[in-house]
Amino acid sequence: MPLVSIEQVAGHIFDYIVIGKSNFSYLHGYSHHIHLCFQTAGLTLASRLSENADWSVLVLEAGNAHLDSENHPLITRPGQFGMQIGNPEYDWGFKTVPQKFSDNIEYLWSRGKGLGGTSAMNFSVWTFPPKEDIDNWEKLGNPGWNWANFEKHATRAITYIPLEHTNPSLSVEAFNVWDGNKPHGEGPLxxxxxxxxxxxxxxxxxxxxxxxxxxxxxxxxxxxxxxxxxxxxxxxxxxxxxxxxxxxxxxxxxxxxRTYAATASQDNAFQRQNLSVLVGAEVTVILSSDSKDDEFEASGVEFLHKATNRKYCALSRKEVILSAGSLKSPQILELSGIGKPEILSKLGINVKVPLEGVGENLQEHxxxxxxxxxxxxxxxxxxxxxxxxxxxxxxxxxxxxxxxxxxxxxxxxxxxxxxxxxxxxxxxxxxxxxxxxxxxxxxxxxxxxxxxxxxxxxxxxxxxxxxxxxxxxxxxxxxxxxxxxxxxxxxxxxxNHTFSRGTIHSSSSNPYDPPLMDPHYxxxxxxxxxxxxxxxxxxxxxxxxxxxxxxxxxxxxxxxxxxxxxxxxxxxxxxLSTGWHTVGTLSMLPKDRNGAVDPKLKVYGTKNIRVVDLSVVPLQIAAHTQATAYIIAEQAAGIIKGASLP
CATH class of the missing domain: 3.30.560.10 (Glucose Oxidase, domain 3)
Structure with missing residues (x-):
């Protein structure tokens, strides 16, 4: 079981993780890959990376584990969808800023709080976008991000199980939504x-x-x-x-x-010794090395461990991978000095990587x-x-x-x-x-x-x-x-395809202040x-x-x-309500077109920070987005492993 406590981390040596303290009572450890994981894609990606036994992978999750299913029927029972909304155990309960074109209303933006992110609290609808929606990503300057690759990686994410239905009012044909000539997939979900x-x-x-x-x-x-x-x-x-x-x-x-990112990882990935998951760990900033190179080189992250109410660090030799979702990933980059100079300067944050696309191009259902x-x-x-x-x-x-x-x-x-x-x-x-x-x-x-x-x-x-x-x-x-x-x-x-575009930016230099979420409804x-x-x-x-x-x-x-x-x-x-399908706030676009990440999901101006979540989607899709989040993670795993370069 990869769930670890601060004490377990401090008492054990992992591949590339070294535990120590500093004058701020920081906990230090080395890991090949660190995931800042509040979202569906993060656990999926971590599971894939841990297939390489030579890589140690650490997942930092801000919420609780919720893996004891008997105590969390709001997650596990399919018909309980929506019941977690507003419950602080499961829901971050974000709110938008007052909407200028919608009677100055502040809207609730619920997001999953726990392992598996929103996949543990959504309505369990599994849909795919039209082919052209995905091909449009490639047209916007992202080679390899097309329908052919989307469909290929979908089979890695899921296993489709045909069902002989028990309702006598239904014909089997009505549920024949999967092409019988297509593979049913081999994924854990x-x-x-x-x-x-x-x-x-x-x-x-x-x-x-x-x-x-x-x-x-x-x-x-x-x-x-x-x-x-x-x-x-x-x-x-x-x-x-x-x-x-x-x-x-x-x-x-x-x-x-319900099957979701956490349960899909339990049978296989959670048995691996090279995968560690720490819950109740809220990331505050990405740390940088003292490299004299022009590019930002991430050396690890700082996080607050809620159980002890103390800050710690975890260090990485290879990459920091941001999977905090469309609402939080931009804030973490900004607090780390990566973003629009005019935003960072107002907040008193030292600009390390000027990047205009951070927090822009928000699109929502x-x-x-x-x-x-x-x-x-x-x-x-x-x-x-x-x-x-x-x-x-x-x-x-x-x-x-x-x-x-x-x-x-x-x-x-x-x-x-x-x-x-x-x-x-x-x-x-x-x-x-x-x-x-x-x-x-x-x-x-x-x-x-x-x-x-x-x-x-x-x-x-x-x-x-x-x-x-x-x-x-x-x-x-x-x-x-x-x-x-x-x-x-x-x-x-x-x-599905709104024209209004919004923004998400940090409200202060304090990482515990929620970002300003403005969808421009x-x-x-x-x-x-x-x-x-x-x-x-x-x-x-x-x-x-x-x-x-x-x-x-x-x-x-x-x-x-x-x-x-x-x-x-x-x-x-x-x-009205949000569809909980926010995308675009770290868009995968060319840098000169206000992009934040390149087709390999690398943040512009950095050596070793990637983003793997729905924030990279440059143009909204006509589908519920959880399936797309899983598939982005699968393609990202292939890119990192060198198996499917865009």
């Missing part, structure tokens, strides 16, 4: 469909297709789509997720528990839930029943038998271009194009951003998947609360208008059979009094 899918989710799947592609003639939505000349997305995990499909979840198909009440005679189960303590207890018991609502997950996915759900889509994009070209002419964009916008506009012409719909059997919206004893159904609208009006269109379209879906047959006339949220575009916009701003 298992993905599958949840064993149980709720009845109303099936109706939503059919209603979506009916509304989008004509009248629905039978329960067999495949036949309906084919008759209308439209094919259900049969390759959502092979580069084409256009359409509706039943998504995979990162759940173990026989143990019926937004979502909003619209909730509708089910009819009184609807007999199916929804998550609403868990608000009743008696029923909740019954389903805990059922879960132990492999039954009940805790066995379910989010499976209904629909991805479409905006123009398929909005009649004014072309006009919106024409207006956006005029704005962008005017801003370019006036020099309002930093280097590289104009190129990204041009790529987005071109991508729209080729049916970029701007919108996503996800459904949930229960209430997940605001501001109106569900009524006791009632059952609800929620359709969630996501914005709705700075580009097209984002708000697309969101409004999603809400209006969701209202059309619920008026379509077979979903309308099980819904009452009660709309919980937004509510019958929210009708005009202005009212919808106001409601959206008050009730």
């Amino acid at each position: 298992q993905v599958a469909h949840p064993r149980c899918v709720l009845d109303v989710d099936i109706k939503m799947h059919q209603a979506s297709f009916s509304r989008l592609h004509g009248e629905f003639g039978s329960w067999n939505f495949f036949q309906t789509l084919l008759s209308m000349g439209f094919v259900q997305s049969r390759a959502p995990y092979h580069g084409d997720s256009h359409g509706c499909y039943f998504a995979l979840n990162n759940v173990h198909p026989t143990l019926h528990s 937004l979502f909003i839930g619209c909730t509708f009440e089910l009819k009184e005679d609807y007999s199916g189960e929804t998550y609403d029943l868990l608000r009743d303590s008696v029923q909740q207890s019954e389903h805990v018991d059922l879960y132990s038998k492999g039954q009940g609502i805790y066995m379910t997950g989010i499976v209904n996915m629909a991805n479409f271009p905006l123009k398929e759900i909005a009649s004014d889509a072309e006009a919106l994009y024409d207006t956006q194009k005029l704005r962008i070209h005017q801003d370019i002419k006036e020099g309002r964009y930093p280097p590289g951003l104009a190129e990204q916008y041009e790529l987005q506009l071109q991508y729209h012409q080729r049916n970029a998947l701007d919108c996503e719909f996800v459904s949930l059997s229960g209430s997940l919206s605001g501001p109106n609360l569900p009524r006791p004893g009632k059952k609800y159904y929620t359709i969630i609208g996501f914005l 709705f700075e580009h009006d097209i984002d708000l208008q697309a969101f409004i269109n999603e809400v209006k379209y969701i209202r059309k879906i619920v008026k379509t059979a077979p979903l309308k047959d099980v819904l009452s006339d009660v709309e919980l949220n937004p509510g019958a009094d929210i009708q005009t575009d202005e009212q919808i916009a106001s409601w959206l701003k008050q009730n």
Whole structure:
């Protein structure tokens, strides 16, 4: 078991780790690779690097381990998704700065706190982006970061397990989302469909297709789509997720528990003697050597050990690898003297590496839930029943038998271009194009951003998947609360490719002060208008059979009094949520285009600091991002090992 304490580290000698003290009661140790790991990708990468028995690898995790699954059902039970949000044991509970274009609201930005990062607290949805989303990364100046390599490294990350489903309402074909001619993967993380899918989710799947592609003639939505000349997305995990499909979840198909970065490492990597994991260790700064070279050479890190409330150091001979996630990785670089000089100077931080791209180019998914009440005679189960303590207890018991609502997950996915759900889509994009070209002419964009916008506009012409719909059997919206004893159904609208760009920068030189997180929500009006269109379209879906047959006339949220575009916009701003899919804050781009890392994920101006997390993604994707985080880690491992150079 690689979990170590300060005492164990101080009392044992690891490969390249030497324990000692300084006048500040620092603990010193040498390691080939040090991971600053608060995020999904970090453990995955550490596991791969520790396959080389000659390398010692140290992981520093700021949260707790949470590996005793019996004591952490909020992590392990698939149907408990979202229950960790706001709980300080599992959630860092970050907040944005007041949003200028969204009524000056501060939004909660939850992130996973513990081994495995957000993979231990997300909604377990496992989706892949379209092929072109990934190929766009290469077009922006990153050779080797393309769909072919993405798909290759996906098979290293996961093992897909086909499931003979137990719900009699479903056909096996409906869950045939993986190309039978493609490898199922050989990775440590298992993905599958949840064993149980709720009845109303099936109706939503059919209603979506009916509304989008004509009248629905039978329960067999495949036949309906084919008759209308439209094919259900049969390759959502092979580069084409256009359409509706039943998504995979990162759940173990026989143990019926969440699989995530920590559990995926337990069976193999956690048995290796050359891998050490210290939890409760919050990194404050990357240390540099006294090298006279112009480049910053990392010699190790300083961290606060929470259990002892003392600062220590760990030293590295090879590399420091930053996997703290899009929200924290930029702050750690800035506190180490790497970043925009104007930011660092204001904070009194000595500039060691001037790098304009640090903390810039933030992109995020937004979502909003619209909730509708089910009819009184609807007999199916929804998550609403868990608000009743008696029923909740019954389903805990059922879960132990492999039954009940805790066995379910989010499976209904629909991805479409905006123009398929909005009649004014072309006009919106024409207006956006005029704005962008005017801003370019006036020099309002930093280097590289104009190129990204041009790529987005071109991508729209080729049916970029701007919108996503996800459904949930229960209430997940605001501001109106569900009524006791009632059952609800929620359709969630996501914005995939927003034009608004934000920033994350340190708020002070104190590492314990959270960074300033400013996503610039709705700075580009097209984002708000697309969101409004999603809400209006969701209202059309619920008026379509077979979903309308099980819904009452009660709309919980937004509510019958929210009708005009202005009212919808106001409601959206008050009730939207982050998608927890932040990318781009240390973008993999050429340095002269405001990049922070090169295609080998090396931080510009440094000899031996890499970033391996979602902050390197230069352009947002039309997918939930956890799968992409794992795959970035797999490709990074290949790069470091020299096996797959971009």
